[in-house]
Every structure is written in C-alpha cells, then in structure tokens.
Amino acid sequence: MSEAGIEIVALLEHTTPPSGLWLDALRRLKRNPGALLGLAVVAVFIIVAIFAPLIAPHQPNDQNLALVGSGCCPGPSWGHLMGVDDLGRDEFSRVAYGTRYSLVIGVVSVAVGLSFGMLLGAIAGFVGGVVDSVIMRSMDVMLAIPGLLLAIGIAAMLGPSLWHVMIAVGVANIPIFARLLRGTVLGQRESDYVLAARSVGVRKRIILSSHILPNSMSPVIVAGTLALATAIIDVAGLGFLGLGSQDPATPEWGTMLTNADLYLGTAPFLALFPGLAIVVIVLAFNLIGDGLREALDPKLRGRA
Amino acid sequence: MSQPLVEVEGLSVWFPIKSGVMLDRHVGDVKAVDDVSLSIERGETLGLVGESGCGKSTVGRAIIRLYEPTAGRIVFDGVDITHESESRLRETRRQMQMVFQDPFASLNPRHSVGRIVGEPIQVHGLATSRQGLSKAVAELLERVGLPVDAASRYPHEFSGGQRQRIGLARALAVNPAFIVCDEPVSALDVSIQAQIVNLLESLQDEFGLTYLFIAHDLAVVRHISDRIAVMYLGGIVEISSADDLYENPLHPYTISLLSAVPIPDPVVERERSRIFLTGDLPSPANPPAACRFHTRCPFVQPTLCRDERPELKELAPGHVVACHWAQEIQSGEIAPATTSRVG
Numbered sequence: 001m002s003e004a005g006i007e008i009v010a011l012l013e014h015t016t017p018p019s020g021l022w023l024d025a026l027r028r029l030k031r032n033p034g035a036l037l038g039l040a041v042v043a044v045f046i047i048v049a050i051f052a053p054l055i056a057p058h059q060p061n062d063q064n065l066a067l068v069g070s071g072c073c074p075g076p077s078w079g080h081l082m083g084v085d086d087l088g089r090d091e092f093s094r095v096a097y098g099t100r101y102s103l104v105i106g107v108v109s110v111a112v113g114l115s116f117g118m119l120l121g122a123i124a125g126f127v128g129g130v131v132d133s134v135i136m137r138s139m140d141v142m143l144a145i146p147g148l149l150l151a152i153g154i155a156a157m158l159g160p161s162l163w164h165v166m167i168a169v170g171v172a173n174i175p176i177f178a179r180l181l182r183g184t185v186l187g188q189r190e191s192d193y194v195l196a197a198r199s200v201g202v203r204k205r206i207i208l209s210s211h212i213l214p215n216s217m218s219p220v221i222v223a224g225t226l227a228l229a230t231a232i233i234d235v236a237g238l239g240f241l242g243l244g245s246q247d248p249a250t251p252e253w254g255t256m257l258t259n260a261d262l263y264l265g266t267a268p269f270l271a272l273f274p275g276l277a278i279v280v281i282v283l284a285f286n287l288i289g290d291g292l293r294e295a296l297d298p299k300l301r302g303r304a
Numbered sequence: 305m306s307q308p309l310v311e312v313e314g315l316s317v318w319f320p321i322k323s324g325v326m327l328d329r330h331v332g333d334v335k336a337v338d339d340v341s342l343s344i345e346r347g348e349t350l351g352l353v354g355e356s357g358c359g360k361s362t363v364g365r366a367i368i369r370l371y372e373p374t375a376g377r378i379v380f381d382g383v384d385i386t387h388e389s390e391s392r393l394r395e396t397r398r399q400m401q402m403v404f405q406d407p408f409a410s411l412n413p414r415h416s417v418g419r420i421v422g423e424p425i426q427v428h429g430l431a432t433s434r435q436g437l438s439k440a441v442a443e444l445l446e447r448v449g450l451p452v453d454a455a456s457r458y459p460h461e462f463s464g465g466q467r468q469r470i471g472l473a474r475a476l477a478v479n480p481a482f483i484v485c486d487e488p489v490s491a492l493d494v495s496i497q498a499q500i501v502n503l504l505e506s507l508q509d510e511f512g513l514t515y516l517f518i519a520h521d522l523a524v525v526r527h528i529s530d531r532i533a534v535m536y537l538g539g540i541v542e543i544s545s546a547d548d549l550y551e552n553p554l555h556p557y558t559i560s561l562l563s564a565v566p567i568p569d570p571v572v573e574r575e576r577s578r579i580f581l582t583g584d585l586p587s588p589a590n591p592p593a594a595c596r597f598h599t600r601c602p603f604v605q606p607t608l609c610r611d612e613r614p615e616l617k618e619l620a621p622g623h624v625v626a627c628h629w630a631q632e633i634q635s636g637e638i639a640p641a642t643t644s645r646v647g
Contacts, residue, residue, distance in 0.1 A: 197423070200423060
C-alpha cells in the first residue's frame with residue numbers, strides 16, 4: 001500500500017466513529033431483537049420492584065378473611081387481578097412485591113458466586129503451579145456434587161432463611177465462574193500482547209488487571225447473566241422445599257408456590273401467577289445472556 | 305573490534321513435559337534450544353533462519369528473558385542478565401524490545417493505539433506530563449507512517465501492515481538499542497512486507513538500532529541481514545556474512561535450504577539440480593543423537609555423523625559451520641545421495 005493508499009484507508013475508516021470493543025458490542029446488542037425484548041422485560045420488572053407500593057393496589061400482607069369465607073379461593077376479578085390467596089391477600093400485590101425479592105436474590109447470589117469465583121479463577125490461572133492445582137481440585141470436588149444438592153446442603157447447614165439460601169446458591173456457583181475465568185486467563189496469559197507487555201516491563205499486577213482480565217471478561221459476563229436466571233429458579237426451588245424464608249408472610253415467589261400447592265385443585269391460579277413471573281424473568285435474563293454472547297463474540301467483531 | 309551488544313553462550317531452553325493428575329511427574333524435556341552461542345555486534349542485523357519449530361523464536365524470546373534459560377549465559381551490553389530479577393530487568397528492558405510475528409495477536413484489542421504505544425513510556429516514566437506523553441506517541445506514530453489520529457482508535461480498525469507499524473512504534477517508544485524482530489513480516493502480504501522491511505532499515509539508520517531478525521523467508525533475510533545464523537532443531541549449524549552464506553553455503557542443511565529457494569528464471573530453474581530433504585523435522589523432545597541432521601542429511605557419511613556431535617568450526621574468516629564433512633562437501637569429494645531435476 002502506498003502512502004496515498006494509507007491516506008485513503010484513513011479517510012474511509014474515519015467515516016465510522018472511533019470506538020472501543022465495548023461500544024462495538026453495545027451497538028450489536030442494540031440490533032438483536034431478542035436481547036432488546038429481554039432488556040425491556042427486565043426493565044419492567046425493575047420498575048415494578050422500585051414502584052411496588054404505587055403499583056400494588058393492596059399491602060402484600062393485608063388479610064381479608066371475608067373473601068375466603070365461602071371457600072378457597074376466589075379467582076381473578078376486577079378488584080383482585082390475580083385473585084386472592086388462602087388468607088384473602090391480594091395475589092397481584094404479592095407478586096408485585098415479590099419482584100423485589102427475586103431481583104435481589106438473583107443479584108446477591110450471582111454476586112457471591114462471581115466475586116469468589118473470579119478471585120479464585122484469576123489466581124489459579126495467573127499464578128499456576130501448585131496454587132492452581134489446589135484451587136482447581138477443590139473446585140472439582142464442589143462440581144462433583146450436583147449444584148442444587150450442594151445448595152440444599154449449605155442452606156440446611158446454615159439454617160433456613162432467605163439470605164442463607166442466596167448465599168448457598170451463590171457458593172454453588174463459585175466453581176462454575178472459577179473454572180470459566182481460569183480457562184480464559186490461562187489462554188490470555190500466553191498471548192502475544194501479554195508477552196509484549198512483559199517485554200516492555202509492565203508489572204505483573206498491572207498485566208493481570210489491565211491486560212488479561214479485561215480480555216477474559218466476555219464469557220464471564222455472559223455466564224453471569226445466565227446465572228442470574230438459574231439463581232432465581234434455584235432460590236425459588238429451595239424456597240419451595242422449605243429452606244427459604246420461614247415467614248409465610250414473605251411475598252417471595254418460591255415461598256408463594258409452596259403455600260399454593262395445598263390449593264392446586266381448587267385455585268391453580270395461586271401457583272400459576274408466581275410461576276409465570278419466574279418463567280418470564282428467567283426467560284428475559286436468558287435472552288439478554290444469549291444476546292450478550294453474540295455481541296461479545298470476537299468472531300463477529302466489526303460486523304454490523 | 306569493540307564488545308558485542310548481545311552475547312549468548314551455550315544457551316539452552318528446555319520445556320518440561322509433565323504428566324499426571326495431582327502430582328506432575330517430569331517425564332521429559334522439549335529441547336527447543338540446545339547449546340546455542342552467538343553474538344550480535346552494535347548496529348548490525350543478525351538474521352536467524354530455520355524451518356518452523358527449530359527454536360528460532362525461542363532463542364529470540366529467551367534473549368529478552370521472556371523465557372527462562374535452562375542453561376547458558378546471556379550478556380547484554382556487558383551485563384550478565386541471565387538470572388537478573390524481574391525488577392532489575394525492567395531497567396534493561398528499556399534497551400531491548402521485541403516486534404512480534406502476528407500483528408493481530410500482539411496488540412491488546414481493548415486498548416487504544418495511543419495507550420498501546422504510550423504504555424512503555426509510562427512504565428519507564430519517560431514522560432513527565434500527559435501532554436508530553438501524547439506528543440511522544442504522536443511523534444512515534446508519525447515516524448512509523450501512521451496517521452496521527454490513529455492514537456484514539458483501536459487495533460481492530462487497522463490492517464495487518466498498519467498493525468505491524470503500531471507494534472514497531474511500541475518497540476521504539478523507549479528508545480531501545482536492540483530489537484528482536486520475531487518474523488515481523490511473515491504474516492503480511494508481499495507488497496506490505498517490503499514496506500515494513502524498508503521501514504525497519506530506515507529506523508535502524510536513524511536510531512542506530514541493532515536487530516536480531518528472525519525469519520524463514522530467505523530472500524527477506526538476505527536483504528536485511530549483515531550476518532545470518534542458520535538453525536536446525538534447536539542448534540545453530542552455520543553462521544556467516546549474508547552474501548557469503550548465499551554464495552558459498554557450507555552446511556548440508558543450508559545447502560538444501562538454499563536449493564529450495566525458487567529462482568525467478570524458468571530456464572535456470574529447470575536446469576539446476578535441487579536437493580530435497582526427506583522426512584519431517586524430528587521431535588525436539590527426542591532429537592537424534594550425535595549430529596542432529598544425520599537423519600535427513602543427503603551427504604550423510606558412515607563414520608562420525610552418527611557418533612559425534614559436530615562443533616562449530618571456522619572454515620573461512622567469519623564463516624563457522626557445524627559439520628564434520630563441511631570441507632569435503634565444499635571441495636566436492638562428497639556428493640549428495642538424493643538430488644533431482646525440477647520438472
């Protein structure tokens with residue numbers, strides 16, 4: 001290419017605004033209808049969670065036993081969009097307040113798993129040797145136990161409570177993130193640009209934080225988003241098994257399902273609505289996760 | 305003659321082969337580099353050629369201490385850096401830099417070009433202010449023939465040749481004395497190769513650089529190098545001045561390598577006889593005993609070749625070769641076993 005050729009290329013390239021990889025990924029995410037739908041649904045859930053007191057027509061624990069006097073339980077009506085439960089509490093209000101729990105559950109569980117998992121994975125991948133062996137073999141031990149079973153064990157050990165269930169689900173997620181990050185860190189550690197940084201004399205700590213980790217984050221972000229969905233299901237499942245909140249007044253979706261199973265024959269909507277809420281939010285997070293996976297895929301980099 | 309800038313004595317780099325689940329057992333070594341000695345004078349370009357997997361990149365990387373040498377000594381500018389600690393090495397690294405083969409893998413895709421080129425300056429505290437840094441980066445980019453606004457853009461927006469220029473700008477950022485060019489043009493189009501090679505040469509004149517130029521393209525190496533070292537399976541088989549090597553190759557491996565270079569004249573090409581090497585490069589984990597080339601050597605003799613490892617001997621001034629029979633081959637007393645006409 002001649003000097004003039006370089007000028008022309010420079011001109012051509014200048015018509016697109018300069019951008020980093022993250023902006024590039026965001027642009028591609030915006031063109032993915034599934035991911036946009038997922039984002040919209042999650043946005044709706046977040047709004048509902050924040051403004052639950054304004055949206056819900058009743059307090060989640062306001063009992064109206066008169067409504068259930070003629071048997072459980074009156075179905076949906078204009079006064080109670082999703083019907084009322086066995087204590088005459090408005091199901092819609094409870095589902096709306098339950099959104100708060102589900103979002104917190106997802107974020108806390110993933111935060112626990114992600115922070116410890118990333119720390120262990122980064123150390124194992126970067127330090128290597130005996131440290132790597134010790135960390136990864138203990139992760140293998142944790143992975144050998146089925147995730148939900150491990151979470152049940154931890155939750156049972158800590159004692160039943162919603163917080164303990166979140167921690168348990170988070171801990172069960174640690175090996176997944178640790179393994180994922182270790183793998184990508186190992187791959188990046190030997191890459192040419194890391195060697196280049198070493199030959200320049202960049203300190204190890206800075207190589208890890210500014211070269212290796214930013215380039216290892218894509219799969220972790222995708223897995224984290226998908227883990228939000230499974231964490232919500234797992235916590236609901238543990239709640240259903242009675243390991244969650246011991247206060248039946250808690251409008252948590254999993255706990256609500258537990259209470260609903262007595263009335264499945266007469267009032268199936270009591271299980272239907274919290275169940276539907278779980279399905280929708282999990283689906284939304286999965287759509288975002290899949291969208292992110294495509295947007296962050298380096299093979300698609302630079303395409304529209 | 306003054307002291308060479310880089311001196312390598314008996315350098316070996318062995319990579320351990322480990323097996324086992326819990327406790328890694330050491331079951332062998334890949335002898336990527338085995339007993340290599342060479343020296344590079346100030347201001348010269350030493351070409352290092354050999355086929356894929358012969359350890360030429362490993363030599364380059366070991367010299368700038370990206371790999372730990374298993375044995376041997378590396379002396380840079382009179383200082384033994386073989387076992388220098390990471391922090392002491394940082395000072396030396398201002399003097400020696402590297403340009404990588406793959407212009408796509410050697411730049412961090414998440415850093416802007418300005419950050420990539422500016423990083424060495426920051427690491428070594430060569431800029432006092434933010435303005436000073438961006439001015440230095442702009443000058444470097446201009447010097448390697450990139451538009452100044454490249455600083456705010458990202459590597460994926462550039463072509464292979466432009467990326468290699470970015471890599472060069474990064475290497476030049478600390479104003480080094482010595483640059484290891486690890487196949488810097490092998491991944492580029494031929495037209496771009498010439499540009500980068502010319503750029504390397506003009507930078508050498510301007511900054512008085514010393515290069516170790518690693519390549520497998522014999523034409524490019526001859527063009528840029530003052531002296532050339534030929535490697536085979538982890539060891540150096542021949543070192544001589546560039547022209548001497550091409551006109552008067554002494555080692556059977558060099559002879560067969562040069563006979564594989566196509567000549568852009570169909571008449572000559574059809575007439576000349578060529579030496580074909582048979583078989584693959586033996587595994588460096590289990591190299592042939594004695595002369596490592598004896599398994600593929602067209603001149604192999606019943607004595608010595610399979611019994612004793614040949615040392616580098618000086619057959620002509622500045623022309624050393626590691627072959628027991630180099631003199632006899634040169635004089636024509638020994639003929640190759642397998643030659644063939646092309647076409």
